Amino acid sequence: MEYIGEHTLPGLAGRFFVSLALVSALISALAYYFSYTKKDKSYQKLARTSFLIHTGSIIGVVACLFYLMTSHYFEYDYVWKHSSLDLPGKYIFSAFWEGQEGSFILWMFWHVILGTLLMYTARKWEAPAMIVFALVQAFLASMILGVYLGDLKIGSSPFVLMRNTPENIGLPWTQVSDYLEKFPAFMDGSGLNPLLQNYWMTIHPPVLFLGFASTLAPFALAMAGLFTRDYGGWVKTALPWSFFSVMILGTGILMGGAWAYEALSFGGFWAWDPVENSSLVPWITMTGGAHLLLVYRNRKTGLHWSFFMVIVTFLLILYSTFLTRSGVLGDSSVHAFVDLGLSGQLLIYLLFFVILALGIFIYHFRKIPSAPKDDELSSKEFWMFIGSLVLLISAFQIIFSTSIPVINKVFGPEGILSLSDKKLAPPLEPIKHYNSFQIPFAIVIALLIGIAQWLNYKHTKGKTFFKRMLRSLVISLLLTLGVSYWFEFWQEPLYLILLFASLFAIITNIDYWLILGKGKMSFTGSSIAHIGFGLIIAGALISNAKQKIISRSDVFLSEDMPSNEHALMELSDSTRLGNYVAVFNGMRDEGGKQFYDVTYYSRQDSNSTLKEEFRLSPFLQMSDNMGPTPNPSTAHFWNRDIYTHVTYSSYLEPETDDGYRSEMEVDLSRGDTAIYQDHFVIMDSLRIKASYTEDTRELAKLRLTAKLRVVNVFGEEFWAEPVYVLEGNTLSFEDAFLDDQKFKFRLEDINTTTNKIVLKAWTQAKKDEKPFIVMKAIVFPMINLLWIGCILMAIGSGIAVWQRVKNR
Amino acid sequence: MKRTHIVIILIIAVAIGAIIATINDASTYVGFSEANANPNTTYTVIGYLDKDASMNYDARSNQFEFGAVDKEGIRKKVVYHQPKPQDFERSEEITMKGYSTDSAFVAKEILMKCPSKYNETNELEGYQTYD
Numbered sequence: 001m002e003y004i005g006e007h008t009l010p011g012l013a014g015r016f017f018v019s020l021a022l023v024s025a026l027i028s029a030l031a032y033y034f035s036y037t038k039k040d041k042s043y044q045k046l047a048r049t050s051f052l053i054h055t056g057s058i059i060g061v062v063a064c065l066f067y068l069m070t071s072h073y074f075e076y077d078y079v080w081k082h083s084s085l086d087l088p089g090k091y092i093f094s095a096f097w098e099g100q101e102g103s104f105i106l107w108m109f110w111h112v113i114l115g116t117l118l119m120y121t122a123r124k125w126e127a128p129a130m131i132v133f134a135l136v137q138a139f140l141a142s143m144i145l146g147v148y149l150g151d152l153k154i155g156s157s158p159f160v161l162m163r164n165t166p167e168n169i170g171l172p173w174t175q176v177s178d179y180l181e182k183f184p185a186f187m188d189g190s191g192l193n194p195l196l197q198n199y200w201m202t203i204h205p206p207v208l209f210l211g212f213a214s215t216l217a218p219f220a221l222a223m224a225g226l227f228t229r230d231y232g233g234w235v236k237t238a239l240p241w242s243f244f245s246v247m248i249l250g251t252g253i254l255m256g257g258a259w260a261y262e263a264l265s266f267g268g269f270w271a272w273d274p275v276e277n278s279s280l281v282p283w284i285t286m287t288g289g290a291h292l293l294l295v296y297r298n299r300k301t302g303l304h305w306s307f308f309m310v311i312v313t314f315l316l317i318l319y320s321t322f323l324t325r326s327g328v329l330g331d332s333s334v335h336a337f338v339d340l341g342l343s344g345q346l347l348i349y350l351l352f353f354v355i356l357a358l359g360i361f362i363y364h365f366r367k368i369p370s371a372p373k374d375d376e377l378s379s380k381e382f383w384m385f386i387g388s389l390v391l392l393i394s395a396f397q398i399i400f401s402t403s404i405p406v407i408n409k410v411f412g413p414e415g416i417l418s419l420s421d422k423k424l425a426p427p428l429e430p431i432k433h434y435n436s437f438q439i440p441f442a443i444v445i446a447l448l449i450g451i452a453q454w455l456n457y458k459h460t461k462g463k464t465f466f467k468r469m470l471r472s473l474v475i476s477l478l479l480t481l482g483v484s485y486w487f488e489f490w491q492e493p494l495y496l497i498l499l500f501a502s503l504f505a506i507i508t509n510i511d512y513w514l515i516l517g518k519g520k521m522s523f524t525g526s527s528i529a530h531i532g533f534g535l536i537i538a539g540a541l542i543s544n545a546k547q548k549i550i551s552r553s554d555v556f557l558s559e560d561m562p563s564n565e566h567a568l569m570e571l572s573d574s575t576r577l578g579n580y581v582a583v584f585n586g587m588r589d590e591g592g593k594q595f596y597d598v599t600y601y602s603r604q605d606s607n608s609t610l611k612e613e614f615r616l617s618p619f620l621q622m623s624d625n626m627g628p629t630p631n632p633s634t635a636h637f638w639n640r641d642i643y644t645h646v647t648y649s650s651y652l653e654p655e656t657d658d659g660y661r662s663e664m665e666v667d668l669s670r671g672d673t674a675i676y677q678d679h680f681v682i683m684d685s686l687r688i689k690a691s692y693t694e695d696t697r698e699l700a701k702l703r704l705t706a707k708l709r710v711v712n713v714f715g716e717e718f719w720a721e722p723v724y725v726l727e728g729n730t731l732s733f734e735d736a737f738l739d740d741q742k743f744k745f746r747l748e749d750i751n752t753t754t755n756k757i758v759l760k761a762w763t764q765a766k767k768d769e770k771p772f773i774v775m776k777a778i779v780f781p782m783i784n785l786l787w788i789g790c791i792l793m794a795i796g797s798g799i800a801v802w803q804r805v806k807n808r
Numbered sequence: 809m810k811r812t813h814i815v816i817i818l819i820i821a822v823a824i825g826a827i828i829a830t831i832n833d834a835s836t837y838v839g840f841s842e843a844n845a846n847p848n849t850t851y852t853v854i855g856y857l858d859k860d861a862s863m864n865y866d867a868r869s870n871q872f873e874f875g876a877v878d879k880e881g882i883r884k885k886v887v888y889h890q891p892k893p894q895d896f897e898r899s900e901e902i903t904m905k906g907y908s909t910d911s912a913f914v915a916k917e918i919l920m921k922c923p924s925k926y927n928e929t930n931e932l933e934g935y936q937t938y939d
Contacts, residue, residue, distance in 0.1 A: 374810045374811050374812065375811070375812070377811070382811075385812070385815075386815060389815060389819050390819075392819070393819050393822050393823055393826070396823055396826065397823075397826040397830075400826060400827060400830055401830045401833075404830075404834055422836040422837075423836060423837040424831075424834045424835075424836055424837075425834060425835040425836055425837045425852040426834065426835070426852075427830070427833040427834055427835065428833075428835045428850050428852065428905055429833075433829075433830070433833045436829070564870045564889070565890075566870055566890070566891055568867055568868060568870070620894075627894055627895030627898060628894045628895065629894065630894060647890070647891035648865070648867055648891035648892060650867070652894075662864070664862050664863070664864075666860060666862065667860060674862060675862050676862055677864065772867065774867055774870065774891045
């Protein structure tokens with residue numbers, strides 16, 4: 001059958017490029033293998049050509065999908081699911097990588113860019129490293145293949161037509177040749193998740209996936225080091241790559257935090273969500289690994305650990321891919337991907353590289369040279385080594401807790417190896433759980449960052465060390481005293497120590513950079529990056545520990561119930577929020593968004609006049625698929641942010657034409673009780689009055705009256721009798737009203753199969769009731785330290801990469 | 809014994825500590841019957857919205873009440889002292905962290921799983937009427 005109006009060519013081209021990408025990656029891997037074992041130049045040429053074809057195919061895949069999305073070809077499942085006609089052009093990128101398939105493509109795109117770069121710069125490491133690259137790419141290409149071998153699904157293609165998806169195949173409309181013109185559903189797509197319609201979502205995923213992709217280069221080089229048995233040689237080539245990875249992955253993660261802070265309503269930039277954790281953990285191990293590579297380059301020690309950290313980082317990237325894409329996190333995370341039925345394939349991908357990499361590593365383990373002598377206690381390398389191990393253990397703690405759903409799958413009651421009859425759930429208070437480990441780890445790391453800068457490689461004289469340290473120590477102690485006085489940190493000793501440790505890391509690095517390094521370029525990268533890290537910790541600590549929910553009222557609901565953290569604000573009434581007085585000025589409906597304008601005033605103490613400080617407009621994004629999605633609005637000042645978001649709005653309450661709301665619908669049979677607005681509603685009886693036409697004996701009029709007994713909390717009884725009238729084909733209702741309670745009851749329907757009546761109840765909206773919103777407002781002090789720290793860490797790592805590239 | 813070995817042993821000790829602490833901190837998924845048996849102990853219950861029970865949000869006292877059915881089919885009233893989550897009626901599955909009392913399950917935190925876009929493909933308008 002010929003379908004009318006379909007554009008099948010770009011889809012076919014896309015599928016062709018995917019297949020070509022898979023085949024060329026495999027050929028490249030094979031040719032590189034022969035080029036390495038046979039030392040034959042012609043194989044190398046074949047391998048390079050294949051990899052370039054692979055690169056071209058991936059770019060072709062990207063182009064095809066972009067073409068489909070920008071042309072709004074909604075006959076394609078991926079286009080229909082992730083975009084719509086009214087989607088602003090700037091979000092077409094977000095729509096591109098909203099789905100699993102698109103994000104796989106994005107990931108592969110970065111791999112080919114980095115792979116091509118590595119191919120021409122790796123020299124003697126080219127062949128073995130590129131085997132790894134090409135194999136990884138082959139696995140990834142298979143994820144978007146979308147073919148069926150019998151019942152086995154291999155990959156999920158973004159180029160599938162909607163009529164060919166498994167859930168639609170065989171449905172009647174797929175047999176209609178002009179279905180695209182006939183059914184309005186195909187005129188427009190279902191649109192992009194409103195939460196992702198944010199500029200951060202345009203830049204966060206590409207940076208994060210570049211970060212993921214960048215971990216492959218050090219891994220491939222480490223593998224190359226093992227293949228070639230030149231166990232130490234790869235380190236110099238891998239160093240710039242690993243610091244590049246630290247920089248990009250770190251930036252990507254923190255951009256995700258910035259998005260969460262700007263667009264999500266949990267109030268903060270980090271929540272220890274499994275999805276966040278699984279991208280943070282590889283960054284932590286890569287940071288440890290990069291520092292170990294540095295130790296090896298300078299002192300030729302700790303090679304085993306360098307290998308281990310670099311390998312584990314890449315394996316953790318694969319593990320986090322498995323966690324977020326297989327659906328295993330379903331119960332514990334709100335923003336993991338939906339399972340596409342690829343979990344088996346993802347597991348094979350993960351296990352293949354885990355077994356291969358760790359197997360080769362263990363095989364070579366005894367042959368990897370280790371330093372004959374122990375590092376001295378006063379040497380820089382010893383403490384950098386300790387720091388890396390602390391990073392490793394910190395990563396381990398996070399990933400172990402995040403893996404509870406996986407542990408359930410394996411050891412739980414329905415698991416493969418059932419050891420426990422209980423299904424484990426993630427910690428009830430995740431933030432407290434993670435912080436109890438991560439704060440001590442952060443303290444150790446921050447202190448080591450400060451101390452290790454003043455140590456020399458090999459050996460440091462005690463006297464010089466203390467002389468160098470003294471100034472930083474005194475300054476940071478004084479600063480800690482000042483900050484903790486200002487922000488009242490005395491009550492929490494652990495926070496106080498962390499505050500000191502982070503300030504110490506900042507001060508020593510400034511000192512080191514300006515005094516010892518005299519601002520020289522070779523000192524700049526590491527100093528700035530470490531100052532950035534210190535600022536991130538300090539900013540996170542102050543803004544989190546000293547955040548103040550100013551919408552909190554002091555009324556406790558009960559002894560162990562927290563006070564109300566949300567303020568109810570009626571239209572144009574003033575509400576006190578901390579030191580501010582806020583007024584809700586009304587709602588504006590603009591292009592599917594409900595903006596709620598709130599003006600904050602400060603109170604002048606001397607006279608009681610109010611001075612306007614700033615206005616915020618948090619909004620609810622209305623969408624057919626997702627319902628109203630809250631989006632916060634934040635006022636930024638140099639020393640604090642005021643974050644505001646609407647948690648409830650009376651504008652959302654459906655109201656009937658005659659001014660009734662709080663609808664309840666309930667099925668009742670005789671004697672049943674429903675509870676409505678603190679009243680019992682008891683179905684007492686049903687009176688049926690039917691009359692028939694004389695000639696045909698057909699039902700002419702049916703009159704059903706439900707007798708309802710309504711009992712209030714004092715036991716007083718009221719009666720209501722809603723009536724259902726069917727006259728010929730006309731249906732009408734005689735609603736019953738209770739004046740004291742302002743209730744309205746309607747006998748909506750009769751369910752003849754269950755013998756129940758369908759009853760609807762409403763309450764009259766008070767005439768003088770003003771519209772209101774329920775709002776949460778939080779002050780985050782000094783959160784800018786965190787963002788400045790992020791920028792400095794990125795710049796510092798960037799300088800370090802540039803230095804290493806230059807010194808090759 | 810080398811100094812690094814001592815360090816590694818220390819690290820392993822911390823790792824074991826982390827495992828034990830995690831297992832202690834972890835809660836378990838239970839049904840309402842077990843939560844009812846141990847009132848005031850916090851549990852994680854996965855259930856569904858009970859469409860037959862009344863749902864009410866009182867904005868002034870910031871109290872949201874609804875009925876839930878757990879996976880074993882046991883019904884219970886749930887009280888949540890937070891604003892009613894947006895689009896609550898459409899939730900497919902509700903994860904509730906909280907404790908049982910005589911009259912209701914007091915939820916401290918609620919996570920909802922909403923129908924994924926995937927399912928909506930089946931609800932394309934029109935195809936049922938056409939032959």
